[in-house]
Amino acid sequence: MSRVDVEGATKRYGALKALDDVSVHFTDGEFFGLLGPSGSGKTTLLRAIAGFVDLDAGSIEFDGERVENVPVHRRGIGMMFQSYALFPHLTVNENIAFGLDVRGTPRAEIEQRVQEMLALVRLPGLGERKPRQLSGGQQQRVALARALITRPKVLLLDEPLGALDRRLRQEMQVELREIQRETGITAIFVTHDQEEALTLSDRIAIINDGRLVQTGKPQEVYERPVTIFAAQFLGDSNVLRGAAIEGGLRLSDGTMIGTAGPCDGTAILRPEKILVQAGTGAVRGNALQGEVLQAVYTGASVTYRIRTAALGDVPLLAFAQNQTGDVLSPGAAVTASWDAAYTIPVQP
Amino acid sequence: MTRLAKTYLIAVLVFLYLPILVMMAMAFNRSALYEMPFTFDLVWFKALMENERLLQASWNSVWIASVNAVIATSLGTLAAYAFSRYEFRGKRILQLLLFPPITIPWLIIGTSMLIFFFWVGIGRGLHAILLGHVALSLPYVIVVVGARLRDMSATLEEAAATLGATPRQTFRRVTLPILAPGVVAAALFAFAVSFDQFVISYFLAAPGTSTLPVEIFTAIRKGFTPEINAVSTIIILVSMGLMLLVARNYKFGGER
Numbered sequence A: 001m002s003r004v005d006v007e008g009a010t011k012r013y014g015a016l017k018a019l020d021d022v023s024v025h026f027t028d029g030e031f032f033g034l035l036g037p038s039g040s041g042k043t044t045l046l047r048a049i050a051g052f053v054d055l056d057a058g059s060i061e062f063d064g065e066r067v068e069n070v071p072v073h074r075r076g077i078g079m080m081f082q083s084y085a086l087f088p089h090l091t092v093n094e095n096i097a098f099g100l101d102v103r104g105t106p107r108a109e110i111e112q113r114v115q116e117m118l119a120l121v122r123l124p125g126l127g128e129r130k131p132r133q134l135s136g137g138q139q140q141r142v143a144l145a146r147a148l149i150t151r152p153k154v155l156l157l158d159e160p161l162g163a164l165d166r167r168l169r170q171e172m173q174v175e176l177r178e179i180q181r182e183t184g185i186t187a188i189f190v191t192h193d194q195e196e197a198l199t200l201s202d203r204i205a206i207i208n209d210g211r212l213v214q215t216g217k218p219q220e221v222y223e224r225p226v227t228i229f230a231a232q233f234l235g236d237s238n239v240l241r242g243a244a245i246e247g248g249l250r251l252s253d254g255t256m257i258g259t260a261g262p263c264d265g266t267a268i269l270r271p272e273k274i275l276v277q278a279g280t281g282a283v284r285g286n287a288l289q290g291e292v293l294q295a296v297y298t299g300a301s302v303t304y305r306i307r308t309a310a311l312g313d314v315p316l317l318a319f320a321q322n323q324t325g326d327v328l329s330p331g332a333a334v335t336a337s338w339d340a341a342y343t344i345p346v347q348p
Numbered sequence B: 001m002t003r004l005a006k007t008y009l010i011a012v013l014v015f016l017y018l019p020i021l022v023m024m025a026m027a028f029n030r031s032a033l034y035e036m037p038f039t040f041d042l043v044w045f046k047a048l049m050e051n052e053r054l055l056q057a058s059w060n061s062v063w064i065a066s067v068n069a070v071i072a073t074s075l076g077t078l079a080a081y082a083f084s085r086y087e088f089r090g091k092r093i094l095q096l097l098l099f100p101p102i103t104i105p106w107l108i109i110g111t112s113m114l115i116f117f118f119w120v121g122i123g124r125g126l127h128a129i130l131l132g133h134v135a136l137s138l139p140y141v142i143v144v145v146g147a148r149l150r151d152m153s154a155t156l157e158e159a160a161a162t163l164g165a166t167p168r169q170t171f172r173r174v175t176l177p178i179l180a181p182g183v184v185a186a187a188l189f190a191f192a193v194s195f196d197q198f199v200i201s202y203f204l205a206a207p208g209t210s211t212l213p214v215e216i217f218t219a220i221r222k223g224f225t226p227e228i229n230a231v232s233t234i235i236i237l238v239s240m241g242l243m244l245l246v247a248r249n250y251k252f253g254g255e256r
Helices: A042-050 A092-101 A107-120 A136-148 A166-183 A194-200 A218-223 A228-233 B003-027 B043-050 B052-085 B091-097 B106-120 B126-151 B154-162 B167-196 B199-204 B212-222 B227-249
Strands: A004-013 A016-026 A031-035 A057-062 A077-080 A154-158 A186-191 A203-208 A211-216 A238-241 A243-245 A248-250 A256-258 A266-269 A275-278 A286-297 A301-308 A316-321 A333-338
Touching: A004 A042, A016 A042, A016 A057, A016 A211, A031 A042, A031 A194, A042 A077, A042 A154, A042 A186, A077 A136, A077 B154, A092 A107, A092 A136, A107 A136, A107 A166, A136 A166, A166 A194, A186 A194, A194 A218, A203 A218, A203 A228, A211 A218, A211 A228, A228 A238, A228 A266, A275 A316, A301 A333, B003 B227, B043 B052, B043 B227, B052 B091, B052 B126, B052 B167, B052 B212, B052 B227, B106 B126, B106 B199, B126 B167, B126 B199, B154 B167, B167 B227, B199 B212, B212 B227
Parallel strands: A031 A186, A031 A203, A077 A154, A154 A186
Antiparallel strands: A004 A016, A004 A057, A203 A211, A238 A266, A243 A248, A248 A256, A275 A333, A286 A301, A286 A333, A301 A316
């Protein structure tokens, strides 16, 4: 249960900058998701916090104390690896007890805390098995119990659910979240799965090319992305480019679009914020006329790709709620309209 | 398997094992001249028990092979660990230098060791033989343990560190136990390399002290006696026992 502050973290591998002046402040007891494509530097950041990576510049503090020169085994962290990294030669009990064992904790206390951990991760009765006799989900829980038994200051998770199938993954997400709340531990996890990041995190940071793109609550980052990358990495979005005018944008065909706040010429629009209607009647403030290129019916919603004069070759993507059961066919003339408040100005 | 392949396999096995089987059978035949009919007798084993030279040489061989196995396995395991887990200057060159001793003819290695040992004052004798055997078996140990290390994910060691284990604790409680089958196999390998070794032992043996292979060679030159059959039979049984141990502890090319 700790605060973790990373300030100006920089790490080079030859010419490649894995981390470029990254500052993030993880507050006590929060579940924080580091999100980015592979090679973005998110894992390097996690491994720097763990102590496996020495920074070229910058500082890392646990509760205000510098830890850059503290070796991994004395940092007081817990870590979960994507491969679980359970010790194959030890039983489940011995795996979980390992962290206390190497500290010389008395036998009786170890046994009691192992039992507590098995109960916490809901694995009672499996203590004598070897890891290879467990299912993926069970191994996952053992890894979590093993990481938590030493009561670490911070729990680091490297793509913790990456190796599980989808259903088990969703179950484990819920459990992981519950256990984190129960223990109140500060947890930092790395993922490239945006849905996982949104579901699990109190806050997220989007990382790209070794740089921090945006930090905030999932809802803030989703609704108010600051760059095109953030908008496109987290969910789908339409990019609108044009000339900056008072209160909005003028698109290439002359259409005026109102934006949420001042805009330098680039804005994004989430597809689910758009209302698609047949004909030419605009319901909301911003509107584009066009023709349906493609309509994909998915039951609860319909995904439209609409050709508009304003966007040229790039079709406008719109997710329409299936309220009436009707689907507009390709070729139909439509109007896509939305509120100016949903046109979010971003940096290119 | 086709009929042809089966026949071929049987032919190869017969070719390999028939001479050995004949020799083992003759160790139990009363006649010194391989005369038939076969009469079971332990007379050659009894003679062997009274042959001081052969017994002393056997003891020397077992002793050298065992000490060699311990030294070569310890040094080789640490070297394999360094090769697999650390980056350092000259690593590639050192790795490449491991293999020539396996390919250079023993005759040449033996000659050069003899000259070098005289030059630096080590001389000849059991200590020189031991030194030569350690040098010879090190590459085998490094290769066998290295293969096992490659299969073992470094993440396990990282996990141990995050749980508070010092590097020493990590090596003792995680790396070594997981490596153990490979280390045992390497030790048996090193034992066998030393126990079988003739050429280098022959060059480095001082007059009057020798190892079993050297003694057998000397005895054959003087005139063959079926005691050699008896001692060879014992060696074959011991070697096969060791092989079974290796096979139980180490699956070649597979994980276990």
